[in-house]
Amino acid sequence: xxxxxxxxxxxxxxxxxxxxxxxxxxxxxxxxxxxxxxxxxxxxxxxxxxxxxxxxxxxxxxxxxxxxxxxxxxxxxxxxxxxxxxxxxxxxxxxxxxxxxxxxxxxxxxxxxxxxxxxxxxxxxxxxxxxxxxxxxxxxxxxxxxxxxxxxxxxxxxxxxxxxxxxxxxxxxxxxxxxxxxxxxxxxxxxxxxxxxxxxxxxxxxxxxxxxxxxxxxxxxxxxxxxxxxxxxxxxxxxxxxx
Amino acid sequence: xxxxxxxxxxxxxxxxxxxxxxxxxxxxxxxxxxxxxxxxxxxxxxxxxxxxxxxxxxxxxxxxxxxxxxxxxxxxxxxxxxxxxxxxxxxxxxxxxxxxxxxxxxxxxxxxxxxxxxxxxxxxxxxxxxxxxxxxxxxxxxxxxxxxxxxxxxxxxxxxxxxxxxxxxxxxxxxxxxxxxxxxxxxxxxxxxxxxxxxxxxxxxxxxxxxxxxxxxxxxxxxxxxxxxxxxxxxxxxxxxxx
Numbered sequence: 001x002x003x004x005x006x007x008x009x010x011x012x013x014x015x016x017x018x019x020x021x022x023x024x025x026x027x028x029x030x031x032x033x034x035x036x037x038x039x040x041x042x043x044x045x046x047x048x049x050x051x052x053x054x055x056x057x058x059x060x061x062x063x064x065x066x067x068x069x070x071x072x073x074x075x076x077x078x079x080x081x082x083x084x085x086x087x088x089x090x091x092x093x094x095x096x097x098x099x100x101x102x103x104x105x106x107x108x109x110x111x112x113x114x115x116x117x118x119x120x121x122x123x124x125x126x127x128x129x130x131x132x133x134x135x136x137x138x139x140x141x142x143x144x145x146x147x148x149x150x151x152x153x154x155x156x157x158x159x160x161x162x163x164x165x166x167x168x169x170x171x172x173x174x175x176x177x178x179x180x181x182x183x184x185x186x187x188x189x190x191x192x193x194x195x196x197x198x199x200x201x202x203x204x205x206x207x208x209x210x211x212x213x214x215x216x217x218x219x220x221x222x223x224x225x226x227x228x229x230x231x232x233x234x235x236x237x238x239x240x241x242x243x
Numbered sequence: 244x245x246x247x248x249x250x251x252x253x254x255x256x257x258x259x260x261x262x263x264x265x266x267x268x269x270x271x272x273x274x275x276x277x278x279x280x281x282x283x284x285x286x287x288x289x290x291x292x293x294x295x296x297x298x299x300x301x302x303x304x305x306x307x308x309x310x311x312x313x314x315x316x317x318x319x320x321x322x323x324x325x326x327x328x329x330x331x332x333x334x335x336x337x338x339x340x341x342x343x344x345x346x347x348x349x350x351x352x353x354x355x356x357x358x359x360x361x362x363x364x365x366x367x368x369x370x371x372x373x374x375x376x377x378x379x380x381x382x383x384x385x386x387x388x389x390x391x392x393x394x395x396x397x398x399x400x401x402x403x404x405x406x407x408x409x410x411x412x413x414x415x416x417x418x419x420x421x422x423x424x425x426x427x428x429x430x431x432x433x434x435x436x437x438x439x440x441x442x443x444x445x446x447x448x449x450x451x452x453x454x455x456x457x458x459x460x461x462x463x464x465x466x467x468x469x470x471x472x473x474x475x476x477x478x479x480x481x482x483x484x485x486x
Contacts, residue, residue, distance in 0.1 A: 008299040012257060015330065088304070
């Protein structure tokens with residue numbers, strides 16, 4: 001540091017946290033978004049954003065992420081993984097975002113560095129009953145529109161961190177599925193996470209190799225197509241294989 | 244955000260970047276540290292810190308990391324991987340660190356969120372000729388003393404990110420070795436990264452399974468013990484196996 005010469009104004013930033021919560025509805029990955037209403041040039045606008053907010057001066061990052069998530073969605077005990085800091089000065093290039101935030105925060109805002117977290121969770125959690133109260137919505141990834149700030153980019157990067165994570169920790173994927181699931185559901189989930197189609201036959205072979213995916217003596221009921229077998233995730237077997 | 248009520252002062256932080264550069268000397272992992280000299284309570288002190296500094300207002304995070312590394316170590320074209328933001332308010336609990344920084348930066352400093360990067364690189368790079376000029380030193384991990392701020396913690400967390408990374412991308416480890424290396428050197432490197440001893444025989448079996456570690460018809464020269472065979476890393480073969 002002795003050798004660094006200060007040539008320009010130092011960044012003095014607000015810090016925020018943003019949470020990318022992803023779930024799976026059996027067909028699509030969905031991300032939890034909040035509705036945002038603002039006014040710009042005398043016109044009301046409505047769009048969406050990730051659950052997130054500025055942090056307090058006396059607050060650590062992980063604590064802030066937990067607090068903000070609770071305040072904005074009512075969700076507790078969510079396992080959040082910090083994955084990246086987004087700090088481009090372009091994050092606040094849209095005056096609409098800055099004005100909206102300054103009004104919400106009652107503070108002047110210039111640059112904001114946000115620390116982003118991801119979590120995978122079942123969509124059937126408490127939140128679903130409270131979606132309206134929290135102005136929240138589980139939006140399928142292909143239907144996500146232009147979001148506030150750089151939140152589209154944050155979601156897209158979160159997905160690539162999730163992909164890396166489940167490569168090591170496939171158990172995380174089973175947190176997204178119901179207790180009993182079909183091979184087709186599991187395959188669809190893999191397809192969504194990896195962003196590519198997976199051959200059905202190859203995938204069945206792959207399942208046979210996963211000794212922690214256990215076939216049940218139960219089949220789908222009342223479906224028009226051939227009833228598919230149910231499987232369950234065997235965590236004990238999974239943990240054995242990890243030692 | 245609409246529903247968030249601001250109950251406390253918002254954090255308005257300086258942002259810094261810190262770089263954990265790791266190399267391998269054949270025996271130990273080493274981290275590049277800078278010597279720091281300060282004065283506290285009328286007493287001079289000498290300790291060490293990671294290469295890092297506050298970022299400028301108009302600078303993106305990755306650009307700042309590259310700039311700071313160049314200014315502090317002369318190193319260019321280092322592949323830096325952002326791995327974590329450290330934002331605990333305890334980072335600046337030691338007045339010694341704050342006073343030192345305020346003097347160096349000519350600015351009042353309260354809380355600092357730092358964005359940390361890691362890189363693995365050969366110790367034989369340009370820097371070695373310039374260590375003195377930059378007040379820099381490659382310190383073996385077991386010999387790292389109490390560093391400035393939370394830099395000990397940052398190094399320790401960097402190592403666990405590196406461990407995860409090389410699990411997926413073992414090629415990164417070979418960047419740390421000379422072009423020709425012995426099995427013992429490779430084993431020692433694995434031991435250091437994973438922080439545990441590895442059985443010699445098992446490791447030889449493991450090498451046989453790595454088709455990208457190719458035995459050469461060359462042996463060590465002029466050693467007291469039995470001359471060990473040299474190996475090289477075959478990147479073409481490695482990339483084939485990754486498809």
